[in-house]
Amino acid sequence: MRLGIIVYLIAGALGALVGIDYGQQNSKAVLLAPGSPFEIILTDEGKRKDVSGVFARIQGDELERVYGNAMGSLCTRFPQQCITKVKSLVGASAGSMAAGEAATSGFFKLVEDKNRLGGIKFDMGLGNESYNFALEEVLAMQLNQFKKRALRDLEHNSEAQAVADDVALSVPPFASQSARRAYLDALQLADFSNILGLVDEGTAVALNYVSNRKLEKRDLNDKKEYHLVYDMGAGSTKATLFSFTPFSNGTLLVDVESAGYDSGFGGDLLTQSIYSIIIEKLLAKFGVSHADEVPVKTKARILEAAEKAKTILSVNSDYHVSLENIYNDQDFKATITREEFEEINSDLMERITKPIYNAISNSDSVKDIGDIKSVILAGGSTRVPFVQSHIISLVGTEKISKNVNADESCAFGTTLRGLKLKTYIERSKGIKLIDRSINNFEINYDGKEFLVFPKGSVTNNITRIDLGKVPKTAVIDLYENGKLFKTIEVEDLKKASSLDCPSKTNKKLVATFSLDNNKIFDLKNLEVACDTSSTEGSDASQETAKAEEGKTNETNSSESSKPKARKPKAVSLSMKDSYPELAPLSKDTKTKFSKKLNYLEKRDRQRDELEKIKNVLEGKYYNIRGYIEDNEDAIIRELSEKELDEIKEYISNGIEWLEFDSDKSSYDHFVEKVKEVDEKKKYLENLFEMNSVDLSFQGIEKLQKDGGTIAMRIQDYLLKFGGEINELRKKFEAEGFNFEKENERTNQQVLRGGNDRLLSLEKNLAEYKDKLAKVTALVSNPKSFDKMVKRDVYEVYKEVTDKIVELLADLALIEGVQKSRLVALNEKFDQLMERKVKKQQREKAKKSKEAEKSSLKEKAAKTASAESSSETKTTSENEETHSEKEKDGSNETETSSSKSTETSVDHDEL
Numbered sequence: 001m002r003l004g005i006i007v008y009l010i011a012g013a014l015g016a017l018v019g020i021d022y023g024q025q026n027s028k029a030v031l032l033a034p035g036s037p038f039e040i041i042l043t044d045e046g047k048r049k050d051v052s053g054v055f056a057r058i059q060g061d062e063l064e065r066v067y068g069n070a071m072g073s074l075c076t077r078f079p080q081q082c083i084t085k086v087k088s089l090v091g092a093s094a095g096s097m098a099a100g101e102a103a104t105s106g107f108f109k110l111v112e113d114k115n116r117l118g119g120i121k122f123d124m125g126l127g128n129e130s131y132n133f134a135l136e137e138v139l140a141m142q143l144n145q146f147k148k149r150a151l152r153d154l155e156h157n158s159e160a161q162a163v164a165d166d167v168a169l170s171v172p173p174f175a176s177q178s179a180r181r182a183y184l185d186a187l188q189l190a191d192f193s194n195i196l197g198l199v200d201e202g203t204a205v206a207l208n209y210v211s212n213r214k215l216e217k218r219d220l221n222d223k224k225e226y227h228l229v230y231d232m233g234a235g236s237t238k239a240t241l242f243s244f245t246p247f248s249n250g251t252l253l254v255d256v257e258s259a260g261y262d263s264g265f266g267g268d269l270l271t272q273s274i275y276s277i278i279i280e281k282l283l284a285k286f287g288v289s290h291a292d293e294v295p296v297k298t299k300a301r302i303l304e305a306a307e308k309a310k311t312i313l314s315v316n317s318d319y320h321v322s323l324e325n326i327y328n329d330q331d332f333k334a335t336i337t338r339e340e341f342e343e344i345n346s347d348l349m350e351r352i353t354k355p356i357y358n359a360i361s362n363s364d365s366v367k368d369i370g371d372i373k374s375v376i377l378a379g380g381s382t383r384v385p386f387v388q389s390h391i392i393s394l395v396g397t398e399k400i401s402k403n404v405n406a407d408e409s410c411a412f413g414t415t416l417r418g419l420k421l422k423t424y425i426e427r428s429k430g431i432k433l434i435d436r437s438i439n440n441f442e443i444n445y446d447g448k449e450f451l452v453f454p455k456g457s458v459t460n461n462i463t464r465i466d467l468g469k470v471p472k473t474a475v476i477d478l479y480e481n482g483k484l485f486k487t488i489e490v491e492d493l494k495k496a497s498s499l500d501c502p503s504k505t506n507k508k509l510v511a512t513f514s515l516d517n518n519k520i521f522d523l524k525n526l527e528v529a530c531d532t533s534s535t536e537g538s539d540a541s542q543e544t545a546k547a548e549e550g551k552t553n554e555t556n557s558s559e560s561s562k563p564k565a566r567k568p569k570a571v572s573l574s575m576k577d578s579y580p581e582l583a584p585l586s587k588d589t590k591t592k593f594s595k596k597l598n599y600l601e602k603r604d605r606q607r608d609e610l611e612k613i614k615n616v617l618e619g620k621y622y623n624i625r626g627y628i629e630d631n632e633d634a635i636i637r638e639l640s641e642k643e644l645d646e647i648k649e650y651i652s653n654g655i656e657w658l659e660f661d662s663d664k665s666s667y668d669h670f671v672e673k674v675k676e677v678d679e680k681k682k683y684l685e686n687l688f689e690m691n692s693v694d695l696s697f698q699g700i701e702k703l704q705k706d707g708g709t710i711a712m713r714i715q716d717y718l719l720k721f722g723g724e725i726n727e728l729r730k731k732f733e734a735e736g737f738n739f740e741k742e743n744e745r746t747n748q749q750v751l752r753g754g755n756d757r758l759l760s761l762e763k764n765l766a767e768y769k770d771k772l773a774k775v776t777a778l779v780s781n782p783k784s785f786d787k788m789v790k791r792d793v794y795e796v797y798k799e800v801t802d803k804i805v806e807l808l809a810d811l812a813l814i815e816g817v818q819k820s821r822l823v824a825l826n827e828k829f830d831q832l833m834e835r836k837v838k839k840q841q842r843e844k845a846k847k848s849k850e851a852e853k854s855s856l857k858e859k860a861a862k863t864a865s866a867e868s869s870s871e872t873k874t875t876s877e878n879e880e881t882h883s884e885k886e887k888d889g890s891n892e893t894e895t896s897s898s899k900s901t902e903t904s905v906d907h908d909e910l
């Protein structure tokens with residue numbers, strides 16, 4: 001429904017925007033660009049979603065990376081080199097649970113990053129530490145794929161391609177401060193230069209839901225309704241409660257109320273349960289006492305089978321596992337039934353619905369499920385039948401909304417949000433989002449706690465807090481839901497003494513905190529200010545700066561945020577950050593990572609190019625070989641057996657070299673080879689053509705005659721062109737218009753490169769005549785002609801005929817240009833004429849008015865002397881008119897009229 005508005009918006013304001021839904025198991029992305037309104041970005045295999053992951057291996061002596069679906073079976077064959085399902089690790093520190101869990105259930109190996117507090121790296125087992133990647137790097141590699149694919153899709157849209165740098169990414173609502181920072185860092189490393197923002201997944205789905213709703217006028221009834229997004233992915237389950245109000249003025253208000261979640265429960269856990277069923281059966285069959293004794297590769301294959309089983313059991317009642325050579329070269333077969341699956345998961349049932357209850361209990365407005373109008377299912381795991389049946393039995397079938405595509409809704413909503421963040425346009429109609437924090441953000445300072453942004457705070461807010469008297473040392477701790485995540489030490493409190501305050505006023509410490517659109521809570525600024533409210537002392541009063549809505553004019557709002565009357569003099573203090581568990585990437589580290597990723601990217605590109613040119617060269621070898629086979633009879637007439645054999649050998653050697661000895665060769669070397677083969681082919685083609693043309697004396701005589709005719713014809717054309725222009729010149733001059741100026745201008749607009757062509761034609765014509773002279777020399781001496789080698793005659797023949805082709809191409813182009821030039825000049829002439837006529841009419845009107853006036857004057861002043869003076873006046877006016885007319889024909893009018901032509905050309909181009 002809103003697509004129209006959006007398409008309109010992007011046509012003017014946007015380059016290209018990519019919205020990414022990065023999932024634990026699968027990722028999807030949507031491209032929004034002029035000509036591509038909300039399109040899923042397909043993978044190289046043409047799929048709408050991609051496996052989230054990257055596989056790394058050493059090829060030759062270089063790192064090669066394989067992404068997503070293309071990883072295929074590599075992950076089961078080399079499990080440690082495969083990094084998948086790492087979303088649950090984003091923002092996790094080395095010491096945390098998630099890292100520990102992933103280390104045991106994933107097949108990759110995590111190691112501590114010695115250079116970063118709490119940092120973890122993936123040890124890819126490639127025997128080179130520089131190939132151990134941090135999580136942000138691994139994320140960046142994957143996110144960058146979407147940018148590359150977007151650029152691929154925009155290949156024919158260079159304008160949008162040049163700015164495909166806008167990105168929005170969805171994140172789980174429970175993403176911690178460090179997770180959000182990690183996502184932002186990864187986007188930056190992924191080479192997106194304009195990060196529009198992070199969007200909570202539930203919010204994204206809510207936006208997509210609202211944009212999909214078909215609303216009639218009568219539906220715009222100002223009534224608030226509540227909906228719930230239930231999103232179960234591979235790694236986590238989330239319930240987001242939001243209200244939707246379709247206002248009669250056209251505003252569709254989405255207000256995110258609350259959320260409930262289970263960050264450890266998702267489709268993966270169900271897969272894990274099937275995995276444990278299969279492995280139990282396998283251990284029993286082979287009499288193995290413990291799963292630890294099963295090799296990692298075997299485990300990886302079983303996990304793959306479990307994944308398949310989960311999908312199959314969603315529709316069928318049983319699944320037959322069959323794994324060849326799975327253990328000690330023996331096969332393994334087993335059947336898993338849906339009952340088994342549901343039974344082993346019975347203790348997980350509660351976890352399916354718990355997020356819904358949590359979302360409701362976290363909400364101030366919704367008391368129970370009855371208040372919710374519909375439940376929107378998103379995430380691949382909501383397709384698992386018993387998950388669905390649980391939700392249905394809780395809320396009722398009729399409440400399950402069918403308005404969104406469970407797989408793609410989040411990616412579309414993320415893109416929609418990105419668009420909002422990008423354009424900042426507040427429209428009377430359309431979706432308006434109020435996004436809120438689901439966490440409390442507190443600080444601890446000097447033993448006191450301040451709740452800066454309580455749960456439910458609208459995001460994108462800045463607030464100032466008066467921290468009281470200036471202490472000797474100051475430390476501010478930042479908390480998210482009671483969990484310390486950052487400590488800020490104030491470094492230069494001594495600077496406070498440099499501040500001059502009026503006598504009898506104290507100095508105070510004032511902190512400015514922000515909660516931005518990405519839901520990152522931070523201390524923006526800390527300053528010492530004069531306490532003009534004097535008596536309040538250390539009583540921490542909160543004064544709120546005006547909320548900085550994203551769309552307000554930055555400079556304007558920062559000024560208006562400080563009340564002018566009390567604008568305190570203040571000095572800003574510098575601060576030092578430290579972190580209890582996990583430090584974010586430092587600037588230096590990011591630069592280092594960025595360089596590394598760019599280098600790998602560059603090598604990838606070079607390898608691609610090398611591969612391409614190799615293929616080109618191979619193709620050319622086979623092509624020339626085929627050409628010889630097809631035309632051998634003709635070629636052999638002009639070529640000695642020996643020479644032909646040499647060429648054949650050259651080709652065989654080339655093919656062999658390409659296959660066996662070219663590995664170390666440079667790109668340039670291949671380019672040279674390609675050129676070499678091209679030259680050989682051209683040579684053979686010429687030999688072949690020699691046979692098809694008449695190189696006898698009569699033939700060359702004919703060439704001389706025809707060639708002369710062509711030269712004359714071209715000269716005739718040039719004369720004709722000149723004549724046409726001359727006529728126009730006369731036409732212009734007859735009306736007193738400046739032809740040269742108009743002609744030059746038209747040439748610039750219409751001719752574009754045409755002038756060069758004209759020069760090239762003249763040059764070519766001269767060269768052509770030289771070549772033709774050679775032909776004339778040939779035919780003027782029949783005796784020496786008879787003695788000439790055929791190949792030399794052909795040489796002359798070819799030179800002449802090649803030139804003719806060039807001349808004709810020039811001519812065709814110039815003819816076209818000449819036509820548009822004449823049209824443009826004639827149009828200009830008409831415009832000038834029109835103006836001239838109008839001007840004359842105006843003059844005429846003016847003159848008759850003057851005449852009226854002067855006749856009145858005549859009546860008033862009856863003396864003869866007055867009469868004569870009035871006559872002189874009229875003449876001088878006539879002169880003025882005349883000089884104005886001349887100006888008209890020269891530059892002033894032209895400037896304005898040529899401007900108008902220019903604009904009309906622009907419009908046509910659009």
Ligand SMILES: *[C@@H]1O[C@H](CO)[C@@H](O)[C@H](O)[C@H]1NC(C)=O
Nearest residue numbers: 061062063127128129130131
């Ligand atoms: C590790 O990889 C880097 C980057 O490609 C390379 O420069 C370095 O020589 C490698 N070290 C070893 C020991 O192979």
Ligand SMILES: *[C@@H]1O[C@H](CO)[C@@H](O)[C@H](O)[C@H]1NC(C)=O
Nearest residue numbers: 247248249250251427428429
């Ligand atoms: C539409 O009406 C609602 C409720 O009165 C209001 O909050 C909103 O700002 C209005 N939108 C516009 C663009 O005026």
Ligand SMILES: *[C@@H]1O[C@H](CO)[C@@H](O)[C@H](O)[C@H]1NC(C)=O
Nearest residue numbers: 452453454458461463544547
């Ligand atoms: C910004 O945050 C402060 C502190 O939580 C709050 O008092 C204020 O109402 C918020 N402003 C807006 C516009 O939400």
Ligand SMILES: *[C@@H]1O[C@H](CO)[C@@H](O)[C@H](O)[C@H]1NC(C)=O
Nearest residue numbers: 551552553554555556557559
């Ligand atoms: C902000 O407003 C000032 C004056 O009000 C104007 O000069 C400036 O261009 C505006 N900036 C933006 C980004 O709109």
Ligand SMILES: *[C@@H]1O[C@H](CO)[C@@H](O)[C@H](O)[C@H]1NC(C)=O
Nearest residue numbers: 551552553555556557559560
């Ligand atoms: C910007 O400031 C001017 C005066 O300085 C004021 O009139 C205008 O309303 C302000 N605009 C916004 C968006 O705050």
Ligand SMILES: *[C@@H]1O[C@H](CO)[C@@H](O)[C@H](O)[C@H]1NC(C)=O
Nearest residue numbers: 738741887890891892894895
């Ligand atoms: C008009 O033309 C005259 C001479 O052709 C030139 O000197 C003058 O700069 C021109 N004025 C403008 C505005 O182009």
